[in-house]
Amino acid sequence: MRSLDLVARQKLDILEARRLRRHLRSTRRLPGGVVNRDGHELLDFCSNDLLSLSHDPQVVAAAVDATRTFGTGSGASRLVTGNHPLLRALEQSLARHHGTEDALVFGSGYLMNAGVVPSLVGKDDLILIDSLAHACLYAGAQLSRATVVRFNHNDAAHAAAELAARRADHPRCMVLTDTVFSMDGDLAPLAELGRLCADHDAWLLTDDAHGLGIVSLDNPAPLKGGTLSKALAAYGGYICGTAVVMDLLRTRARTLIYSTGLPPGVVATAQAALQRIEADPAWCARPNQLARRFAAALALPTPAAGIVPLIVGTPERALAVSEGLLADGFLVTAIRPPTVPEGTARLRFTFQAAHTEAQVDALTEATRRALRR
Template sequence: MTLDKTLRQRLDERHRDNLYRQIKTLEAAPSPTAVVDGRELLTFSSNDYLGLASHSEVIRAQQAGAELGAGATASHLVNGHLQVHQQLQQSLAEATGREAALVFSSGYMANVGTLCALLGRADNVISDKLNHASLIDGARLSGANSLRFAHSDLGALRRQLQRAADRGGNILVAVDGVYSMDGDLAPLADIAALCREFSAWLMVDEAHGFGVMGSEQLPLAGSGAAAGLGQDALPVLMGTLGKAAGNAGAFVAGSQALIDYLVQFARPYIYTTGMPPAVASGCNAAIKLMRSEPELNRLLQANITYFRRCAAQANLPLTDSSSAIQPIVLGCEEIVMAVSAQLEQRGFLVGAIRPPTVPAGTARLRITLSASHSYSQIDALIDALLAVLQEKMAVPS
């Protein structure tokens, strides 16, 4: 069979199973309205939690950063590491309460590069079953003995830690701090306690926690800081800059020894052209705003509380999420697609998430909230959700 015929056959299967993905084209980043495929829609699908992707100060900083060069022109280790990158790394280390930080071009590269650098065939990696794809792939590619445990199940984690300890070798436990499709938080304090008991290293993906969660001392550091974990308890912290920071790229933060080691052994860092200086400059501005304008996070938290209260009053099927990610699990792929399409007809862009991104039978609407949303916009979404779900699924009024 020819390549094209094989590919068409597989694509047809995706269509039949209601799993085919289509790209939507926006004229500009949502703020939170956007022109999507030629229509103006109110978006509840963006990870721009603080509205910084369209913030004038971030945009001006990025424009100024472009004056340093359109690109870094080489990898960080050759001549692609500029002063603006060093400033960003210092800011990230300070924001997370770590000794040092290292910037990567994407969160995917940060996770894969870190896991593959830290682990080998003699080692063990233990992962939550609902981890992000980049952690899953990093665990596989590392060559380490890979074990998984049921989502946030501490008993299952203990059993896998014991299996790894019996086998020998280093043990790394990798989890999301905030799960991107469910919005729930990992029980990090308990996980860290188990890691201490078994002398395991803890790695947390803070993609959806960095910038919007933390402690009183480290308000931007993420869900680990919110759980009271410092560098010793959480030695490997990964965060992204394309969500709360409204930009692009990612970082790993930890001890100076960890960062020095990754510079030597993290292949996606070593063999990739450095982050464009404009991006680094925009990220620096975003972190400065996060620190100087805590009101942005307060607005986000108020919107989360308001949405959940209104959704509960409307009897919408909420999950147990206190984060900006508020999924409504509908189960059936066909229904999720139909509801999403109806919402779009009514002027709302809400993500329809289906397998393999989520487990079979758990297709969902993935609603994400931003500090930029108004209460009236949230009210309009609730009304539209209620009308469409009553039509498609007979949700009680």
């Protein structure tokens, strides 16, 4: 269709002019926090494989064994034939790890949020959401058709005021937040939000995508969600909570019912990685130790969970600093709107357990050079 191509071309031209067009760059990930792009080896300081477990021999062996034994795909939705016993074992491990009665695994973290929220609240209900919450929490909120109200980032007092003003008009209410914010690396005020939710009979759902394995949080939420695709080096998402709520989600969450179950090799990967995390706290502490070393050297705020944002303002500047780092052998992708708010384009540095102190010091020098250029 000519008109379809024309619209696509016009939209791309607008994005290009604003330096907001995105490209998929083919990248081979290698052991030790290294990638190969266009034939060049680069040190990778922007992936979410924070514990470098995607090349861990035990984790890889678990994936290979499960794939050899049970095949590659799961064949169908979990409610048909895709519910491999490995999934139940993983759910039990996740529930134990989070101290909840039960857990439920989804095809991804995005699918978890897009499925859980609309299963629990609907058009007469209220959702309060942190303004910087991840896009998939917003997707779940929108799919639910509830009234969605943003509260200022990490501002429990603002959330309290909104709840006081609006809660009585809605039969049910959910409060949605990341635990560790993906683009800023800061922590949600979980204790305050938990108290607030208890006072107003609101259900707190937290997304711990960037926290699991990296930072232990005292989390009062009755719905603790996360992903298998970052520190666990696999793919998939999960929610932990009471047995009765998990039972309801099993039978109501559309993204579980109408989407294929995870492949056995992926499930085995997550299970092996969770065992590694529980067995090796010193390894889990490394990303944040390295992040703190880097932040201290550049006089940036002390990171809480292994993520260091360096806000540079415009997309052009973020792209230029990223290019400068690339020229020195470091991969740190520029993060631009709409992933982050207008005017806050940034470099987002993440640190892997397998990185060395010397590599982090070299990154610090390269960052100084790139900022000067």
